[in-house]
Amino acid sequence: MAHGGQPPSGQSLLFLTDEQVRIGIEAMFFAYRGFTADPDRILATKAYGRAHHRAVHFIHRSPGTTVNNLLAILGVTKQSLNRVLRSLIADGLVSSTVGKADKRERHLHLTDAGAALERELSDAQRDRMRSAYRAAGPEAVAGFREVLEAMMDEEMRHHYVAMKDRPE
Amino acid sequence: MAHGGQPPSGQSLLFLTDEQVRIGIEAMFFAYRGFTADPDRILATKAYGRAHHRAVHFIHRSPGTTVNNLLAILGVTKQSLNRVLRSLIADGLVSSTVGKADKRERHLHLTDAGAALERELSDAQRDRMRSAYRAAGPEAVAGFREVLEAMMDEEMRHHYVAMKDRPE
DNA sequence: GACAATACGTCAGCTTTGTTGACATTCCAA
DNA sequence: TTGGAATGTCAACAAAGCTGACGTATTGTC
Numbered sequence: 001m002a003h004g005g006q007p008p009s010g011q012s013l014l015f016l017t018d019e020q021v022r023i024g025i026e027a028m029f030f031a032y033r034g035f036t037a038d039p040d041r042i043l044a045t046k047a048y049g050r051a052h053h054r055a056v057h058f059i060h061r062s063p064g065t066t067v068n069n070l071l072a073i074l075g076v077t078k079q080s081l082n083r084v085l086r087s088l089i090a091d092g093l094v095s096s097t098v099g100k101a102d103k104r105e106r107h108l109h110l111t112d113a114g115a116a117l118e119r120e121l122s123d124a125q126r127d128r129m130r131s132a133y134r135a136a137g138p139e140a141v142a143g144f145r146e147v148l149e150a151m152m153d154e155e156m157r158h159h160y161v162a163m164k165d166r167p168e
Numbered sequence: 169m170a171h172g173g174q175p176p177s178g179q180s181l182l183f184l185t186d187e188q189v190r191i192g193i194e195a196m197f198f199a200y201r202g203f204t205a206d207p208d209r210i211l212a213t214k215a216y217g218r219a220h221h222r223a224v225h226f227i228h229r230s231p232g233t234t235v236n237n238l239l240a241i242l243g244v245t246k247q248s249l250n251r252v253l254r255s256l257i258a259d260g261l262v263s264s265t266v267g268k269a270d271k272r273e274r275h276l277h278l279t280d281a282g283a284a285l286e287r288e289l290s291d292a293q294r295d296r297m298r299s300a301y302r303a304a305g306p307e308a309v310a311g312f313r314e315v316l317e318a319m320m321d322e323e324m325r326h327h328y329v330a331m332k333d334r335p336e
Numbered sequence: 337g338a339c340a341a342t343a344c345g346t347c348a349g350c351t352t353t354g355t356t357g358a359c360a361t362t363c364c365a366a
Numbered sequence: 367t368t369g370g371a372a373t374g375t376c377a378a379c380a381a382a383g384c385t386g387a388c389g390t391a392t393t394g395t396c
Contacts, residue, residue: 021301022229024297025294026229035319037321078343082344102342129193145195148198150304159198167187246373247354251353252353
């Protein structure tokens, strides 16, 4: 199981030692904290949480998406998502309209106010991400994304690739 | 603020467009889910949660660490950490010993049972991380870590660098 | 047309993990 | 000896996840 300080089988595999992998694990932990810190600060002033941010983000990204589709992307139960959507709709940030082809479906859109919140949150998160990108350089960014993509569950990778390949 | 589809000022800055940065944000979101998925599955069978995993991980990493130090690394309140530590101590996974130099401090160590749990969780998480590393290659891994480090808050980066530079 | 499946919403109750605030204890240091 | 730091505990609460059950509207199928 490759425990302890055993030598790697070749020079080119040094990056696969337990020690190297552990550093990556800790990097993910500490970086994710930074990743969410700025939006969290904004949300705390508005009685919303990270769950609201995620919903707003993906509704912005896929306008008109259905509840079921959002459920699959976020990976939570409908009861959990419903609680979030209810407050966003009640506060006039998200609109829910009955589907034309299939009237069972609800299509979700951001209102102007919802779009404003989305932009405020995204700006904060993007600023940090952009700084990190600039500090690390384009080749590092390419590697960053490759490793993250390889780390995803199969289903999440499908969602990710589909969104990535669809221009904004 | 670089909104919309405006052209970047130069070819080399293409990776800094809002679109590129947004892809990175979504990659972080989806990848973090995979990152925690395997340990979460194991923890669910043991009446523990992610908070227990984090405590066990960093106690393993810094044997004898104090409660205060752990608090700074984990970034939670002492009450929240205390709840987790109490159950780990009660279950015989962690030992808490009064400090020799400063008897106010408690030094935390994993017991044999605690070390066994740590290894079980780390093995699962490392397997996925190692697969991702192998799939992406050493240069991608270097970029991955550069971007993550640049994304951290200043204080977290200090913790990270200190741990990174201290061999296991 | 009857009936099963789907999409959505909601109620109730529970868990984990975070938060504040208040307060006691122990110990070090000025 | 007194003040402050480190630790721990109790209580109350909130965010955000979960399961299970149920209702309604709509759609697809036999």
